[in-house]
Amino acid sequence: MDFIDVRMWFVKQGDLKYISHLDLQRFMQRALKRSGLPLWHTEGFNPHPYVTFALPLSLGQESRCESVDFRLTKPMSMHAIKSAMDKVMPQDMRVLSVAPPVQKAKMIAFAEYSICFPKWAWQQNAVADFLGQSEILVTKRTKKGGESTVDLAAALQEVSVAVREEDLVLSLRLPAGSSVNLNPSLLVGTIHEKVGQSPYGAQITRMAVFDINGELFS
Amino acid sequence: MDKLQWEAILNQVQKPGRYTGGEMNSIIKDKRDVDIRFAFCFPDVYEIGMSHLGMKILYSALNAMDGVWCERVFAPWDDMEAKMREHHLPLYALESKDALHHFDFIGFTMQYELSYTNVLNMLDLGGVELLAQNRGEDDPFVIIGGPCAYNSEPLADFVDIVSLGEGEEALCELMVLYRESKQQGLTRKQFLRRVADLDGFYVPCFYEVTYKADNTIQAVTPLDGVPATIRKRIIDDLDTAHYPEAFVTPYIEVVHDRAVQEIFRGCIRGCRFCQAGYVYRPVREKSPEVINKQARSLCDMGGYEEVSLSSLSTSDYRQLPQLLEQMLSWTEPEKINISLPSLRVDNFPRELMERIQSVRKSGLTFAPEAGTQRLRDVINKNITEEEVLRTAETAFSGGNTGVKLYFMMGLPTETMEDVEGIAHLSQKVVDTFYHMPNRPKGKGVTVSSSVSGFVPKPFTPFQWEPQDTVEQLKEKQKHLVQTVTSRKISLSWHDAQVSNLEGIFARGDRRLGKVLLEAQKRGCKFDSWGEFFNYEKWMAIFSDLEIDPAFYNARKREFDEVLPWSHIDIGVTAEFLKRENVKAHEGKTTPHCREQCAGCGANRLCEKGCE
Numbered sequence: 001m002d003f004i005d006v007r008m009w010f011v012k013q014g015d016l017k018y019i020s021h022l023d024l025q026r027f028m029q030r031a032l033k034r035s036g037l038p039l040w041h042t043e044g045f046n047p048h049p050y051v052t053f054a055l056p057l058s059l060g061q062e063s064r065c066e067s068v069d070f071r072l073t074k075p076m077s078m079h080a081i082k083s084a085m086d087k088v089m090p091q092d093m094r095v096l097s098v099a100p101p102v103q104k105a106k107m108i109a110f111a112e113y114s115i116c117f118p119k120w121a122w123q124q125n126a127v128a129d130f131l132g133q134s135e136i137l138v139t140k141r142t143k144k145g146g147e148s149t150v151d152l153a154a155a156l157q158e159v160s161v162a163v164r165e166e167d168l169v170l171s172l173r174l175p176a177g178s179s180v181n182l183n184p185s186l187l188v189g190t191i192h193e194k195v196g197q198s199p200y201g202a203q204i205t206r207m208a209v210f211d212i213n214g215e216l217f218s
Numbered sequence: 219m220d221k222l223q224w225e226a227i228l229n230q231v232q233k234p235g236r237y238t239g240g241e242m243n244s245i246i247k248d249k250r251d252v253d254i255r256f257a258f259c260f261p262d263v264y265e266i267g268m269s270h271l272g273m274k275i276l277y278s279a280l281n282a283m284d285g286v287w288c289e290r291v292f293a294p295w296d297d298m299e300a301k302m303r304e305h306h307l308p309l310y311a312l313e314s315k316d317a318l319h320h321f322d323f324i325g326f327t328m329q330y331e332l333s334y335t336n337v338l339n340m341l342d343l344g345g346v347e348l349l350a351q352n353r354g355e356d357d358p359f360v361i362i363g364g365p366c367a368y369n370s371e372p373l374a375d376f377v378d379i380v381s382l383g384e385g386e387e388a389l390c391e392l393m394v395l396y397r398e399s400k401q402q403g404l405t406r407k408q409f410l411r412r413v414a415d416l417d418g419f420y421v422p423c424f425y426e427v428t429y430k431a432d433n434t435i436q437a438v439t440p441l442d443g444v445p446a447t448i449r450k451r452i453i454d455d456l457d458t459a460h461y462p463e464a465f466v467t468p469y470i471e472v473v474h475d476r477a478v479q480e481i482f483r484g485c486i487r488g489c490r491f492c493q494a495g496y497v498y499r500p501v502r503e504k505s506p507e508v509i510n511k512q513a514r515s516l517c518d519m520g521g522y523e524e525v526s527l528s529s530l531s532t533s534d535y536r537q538l539p540q541l542l543e544q545m546l547s548w549t550e551p552e553k554i555n556i557s558l559p560s561l562r563v564d565n566f567p568r569e570l571m572e573r574i575q576s577v578r579k580s581g582l583t584f585a586p587e588a589g590t591q592r593l594r595d596v597i598n599k600n601i602t603e604e605e606v607l608r609t610a611e612t613a614f615s616g617g618n619t620g621v622k623l624y625f626m627m628g629l630p631t632e633t634m635e636d637v638e639g640i641a642h643l644s645q646k647v648v649d650t651f652y653h654m655p656n657r658p659k660g661k662g663v664t665v666s667s668s669v670s671g672f673v674p675k676p677f678t679p680f681q682w683e684p685q686d687t688v689e690q691l692k693e694k695q696k697h698l699v700q701t702v703t704s705r706k707i708s709l710s711w712h713d714a715q716v717s718n719l720e721g722i723f724a725r726g727d728r729r730l731g732k733v734l735l736e737a738q739k740r741g742c743k744f745d746s747w748g749e750f751f752n753y754e755k756w757m758a759i760f761s762d763l764e765i766d767p768a769f770y771n772a773r774k775r776e777f778d779e780v781l782p783w784s785h786i787d788i789g790v791t792a793e794f795l796k797r798e799n800v801k802a803h804e805g806k807t808t809p810h811c812r813e814q815c816a817g818c819g820a821n822r823l824c825e826k827g828c829e
């Protein structure tokens with residue numbers, strides 16, 4: 001059966017950062033159903049609207065650049081699709097844009113994050129020194145339940161350590177591909193372990209996603 | 219609430235989505251437009267509470283009123299509770315995040331006895347004084363409703379108001395009365411006195427209970443001229459009653475995450491063990507047109523993939539085929555499943571069956587409740603062995619190889635022969651499979667028989683009966699295990715200790731308030747959860763307070779005993795329940811209401827009588 005691929009960009013922020021990836025999938029199917037768009041359904045015993053997400057976001061993290069792909073059975077203007085979705089998406093998950101997909105999700109290689117440590121500005125130098133080391137070895141749990149050691153210093157790119165009022169704000173790029181992938185929470189954990197515990201933890205926001213050539217994923 | 223600290227806490231607990239609110243269709247009002255704040259609490263976790271239809275109806279009905287804002291509260295899991303206590307964060311409502319003690323009303327829906335400790339724990343976490351008599355002029359009113367409210371005596375020390383019966387009209391009247399009383403500057407006590415005159419509301423502090431030397435009740439005496447008996451409320455016409463246009467749609471996965479459309483209330487069957495079968499009488503149906511319209515709205519507004527038709531016994535809805543025809547006209551193209559719980563498939567039209575996916579599967583569960591025809595007659599469970607086997611055959615020929623059977627153990631007059639009957643009936647289902655020439659090939663059959671301990675409930679013909687002790691139940695379980703010979707039968711039980719505690723509170727009186735208070739102090743909560751239930755702790759509390767639990771559940775009561783709930787009128791008369799009890803002991807059945815009215819008395823509640 002013929003269908004049209006659509007990629008929708010949206011934010012995930014505020015209290016909705018506490019919605020897990022699995023729950024987001026169910027929510028998105030419902031939002032699509034409520035939108036009244038001519039959805040393409042998966043075939044089989046229990047048909048449901050087709051949805052797929054480019055890069056799952058961890059529970060508790062925010063994002064300014066989430067994307068979901070779905071399929072329509074009839075062509076429609078991107079503008080009309082966006083207004084249908086605007087009606088069913090909550091404020092903390094509002095739609096940024098709707099467009100035909102450019103790259104395939106498997107092309108994704110890096111993601112840029114902003115990490116805010118509330119009321120921790122006074123630790124700016126300590127954190128900058130820590131991140132400036134030539135080697136930062138950490139143990140990472142692997143999918144198979146084992147452990148592996150990675151060098152964070154080699155993986156980190158475009159790091160900046162800034163202060164915004166009382167808060168300490170890091171900005172950096174991490175590998176996010178299917179073969180190498182580093183969750184920013186690993187970095188936060190390491191900082192808490194090696195530099196000290198910040199009073200209110202850290203707020204992680206995904207800012208942008210790039211492909212293997214350094215082009216914006218779109 | 220300190221947002222940064224709150225987020226730091228949420229980052230450290232499991233399933234933080236339980237505590238954030240902000241779901242689709244949740245209702246946020248401007249506090250400046252609101253003069254009555256109602257916190258609707260479900261005394262269990264979010265995932266269970268959010269699956270409950272009654273809460274959705276009342277949330278919607280209260281919020282439909284100008285100036286009233288009803289919000290939701292659930293019991294935090296113990297990781298969250300520990301963090302809240304550590305950081306002095308009081309229990310809050312999901313919509314406004316305001317602490318419980320700021321509300322005018324705190325309502326609890328009481329679905330099962332084992333959630334009583336959660337009520338106390340939630341009040342405590344919310345900064346609310348536990349004992350009603352200690353609450354002051356500015357404190358909230360604590361109100362309860364739901365099935366356990368029919369005998370609310372164990373909770374009487376903690377609640378100000380009990381709502382009896384269906385609440386959607388009654389609660390709104392209570393809100394109006396509260397607003398008037400506030401405008402007139404009435405005191406807490408004066409307001410409560412007025413509530414006691416409002417139909418369907420029981421205010422325990424105006425009823426004095428005195429006891430005899432043998433611990434049974436001497437009398438329940440109304441004080442200050444309040445009515446001697448309090449009658450439950452019902453909705454006369456369900457077609458015009460309030461029903462939500464949309465459900466709050468949770469983000470996180472909950473137990474039943476689907477549209478639920480009520481089709482009728484009450485039950486015609488009269489199974490003698492079933493409290494719901496009596497307290498919700500008389501039967502009142504919604505018309506197919508109204509049901510169809512309401513169900514469609516729920517699906518449109520929620521994006522659901524499944525709509526479940528809700529009632530005590532789906533097959534007894536008289537226009538079921540007409541209703542399904544109407545609904546299928548839009549559910550089929552929109553790929554929405556219709557789910558029909560508790561449907562008897564034996565006389566369901568074949569053509570419809572094939573169009574409803576869930577029905578194709580629903581031959582899988584069956585509740586004979588007792589193992590022998592004799593005992594099924596005693597409990598008035600109108601199912602024959604032949605019907606069970608025929609249904610199993612239908613299920614098998616549809617390709618199913620697993621059947622689930624539900625039984626009870628410890629029913630009045632039960633003998634070891636009846637217990638063996640559970641094994642025998644299960645075996646006959648297994649045999650049915652192997653006798654079928656057209657059985658699913660290459661597969662074995664599994665019959666899962668689930669056996670729960672019978673708990674006598676108030677307002678049933680068995681309200682006078684002794685409950686089996688834990689030892690008796692264990693003895694019977696052992697016997698049943700020995701009787702089962704086939705490995706195709708898998709047996710499972712409900713914990714006999716859990717049934718025992720449930721039975722104590724189900725028919726408890728006011729003196730159990732002290733037990734609950736002490737239990738909360740000693741950390742009892744989530745008693746319906748295996749990981750929290752601690753029977754030894756409970757028994758230690760009873761013995762420390764010198765209260766004999768067997769007085770409440772293991773004792774046979776005489777017909778002339780004053781029961782703790784005898785001042786509550788559910789429409790069904792005590793005389794009728796006595797007649798049914800006598801018939802049970804004679805092994806005589808009572809036909810269902812549409813075959814022949816048994817004169818239970820419930821028709822007096824409704825202008826148009828029973829449907």
Ligand code: SF4
Nearest residue numbers: 811815816817818828
């Ligand atoms: S009055 Fe008769 S028909 Fe109505 S509920 Fe009672 S027994 Fe059934």
